[in-house]
Amino acid sequence: MSTRQRRPSTTSTTELLSETARGIERKVEHALTVLWDDLPSWQQDNHYITSGYRPATSSFRRSFASLGYIHNESVNIYSHLIGAIVFILSGFLLYTIIKPRYASAETADVLAFSCFFAGAALCLGMSGTYHTISNHSPTVAKFGNKLDYLGIVFLITGSIIPGIYYGLYCHPHLFEFYTTVTGVLGGFCAVVVMLERFRTPAWRPYRAAIFVALALCGAVIPILHGVQLYGFREMRERAGLTWLLLQGFLYILGASLYAARWPERTSPGSYDIWGSSHQIFHMLVLAAAASHLYGLTIAFDYYHNGLGSKC
Template identity: 40%
Template sequence: MQHPTPFLSDFHTSSATPGSRARRPSRRRGRRKDDAGVNDTRNDSRNDTRNNTHRRSKSSTQIVKEKANQIRLYAWHELESWQQDNEFLHNGYRKATNSYRLSLASLSYIHNQTGNILSHLLGVVLFTIFGFFVSLELVPRYATADVYDIGIFAVFGAGAMVCFGLSAFFHTFGNHSEGVYHSWLLLDLYGILGLICGTVYSGTYYGFYCEPKIWLVYSVEITAITIIGGLICTIPRFRAPKYRVVRATVFGIIFFSGAVPMTHALKAFGREQVAKQMGWNWLVAEACLYVTGAMIYACRFPECIKPGAFDIWGNSHQVFHIFAVLGALIHLVGMIQAFDYNHNPATRRC
């Protein structure tokens, strides 16, 4: 008898057991394993989605705090010499970045220049709104209002915006590097001179509204004095921190040159009249705010009384900024009063 072929012998050997059935490979078990793998993959995907959602929700609520914890602020003694401006402010300083981008990024967290930046950015916003008010509401009040009125309001508004804007930029980018610090400080000082010019131009314009030649003389005078002040600002030593009192004195002298035309108007027209035609009382209040702010800045009050207590908020430089914005707003109120008086048919002199 011939033996069966190997294939048949293997088949019969594995399946010809009496009383038993041939077992086939279980497909269900394979399917269950595959289904389990798919389910595991789906679960992992769902977990990843949940984790990503958690990360997104976390970034929207906690990322600022986490970044703030990662940001290191420095003490006064850790700074480079050109950054050491006020020894009464002990902490909260930014290190030198050598990067405009990194300096700009410091707007996202609080440091000891935050108050200086925000206070003058607020001034820029307020005087931007003021520009729309003048063009849409103030000038159309009177048929006699002309391009000169628009120009004088524009000069003052531009002076205020340039002053506050350059100040905000200086305090934002002042930690870039020594060279950039001094460049922005010079622009900051020029901005102050621009505000002084705009203040005197506009304040005396309505005081001598019917005497334009006198107004022109005083305008030339303040322009010349401001140019001299600008040349003094270019001296590097003048911008050094230890000469802050000298700077405050020089700017005070320049500002008080505007007291000459105010005194002239007072003697020529009398107190009651100048209060109406040039907003004299408002200008006096403005001068008081500017002088008080400058004295606080020069004396470094209140941080000189309690060093380290006003590192972030409430120090002398911030108070000086706030007084400057308030003074400019008060000047605007006086200008509007003078504008109304000199254009109202019932009160105008000419």
């Protein structure tokens, strides 16, 4: 007597495939890090970084829990969160040092330095927070990305204003004019970075370019005006010009590497955890901010060292 073999039904096969897919999804969901190919499209930004990604969490608690292990955002997160704390503490420390040493220090000096420290702390804090929660969900990632770029606007604008203040210290009308220009440009950049399509990968070069443009238009022209008035050598003391130029170079270098995705494009997968362009950009931002701060202290000392009027 022949025995008939049952063929697996289409329904059974479909259920098996569905269960397998759900099992894979659960593994990805609970894995600490996953590969580029495991990511949903909204998390895919730089295909030269092939591993070390955190899976989507839909949970702020789980996103912040990623602070406890190494992944490809760890350097981006900690470099700027720690940097924000350092600059906040530096602001208070500098204030306690300056107040007793310089009787001629004015409220305007405090406001000028406050612009810098506020811009730096906001930028670094918003950046570190964004990179921490960027794996939460598409909605949170988009909003956080906008805040990240808004923080860069705060940093650039907050750095430019004290530079103009000291560079054109003896020409308050020029300071007011260039500060107004900087405010308008900064406001324009703030509006642009909140646009939805601005955060897409295709706009990467434009993201870099718009911040370079703000820095050039808000800083370079006023500094050149100062050089015309006083000469390059004197502006090195009046505005800490050498250190301001170094700051500009570091920002442009970082933005260029970020836009070019170098060095990871030369060897995909080799810079997943350490040394990617975004991480280098973060480090150069810190170095540029430190350079700018040192230049401001030189300029401040020039006008308040008690050796007579500088105007």
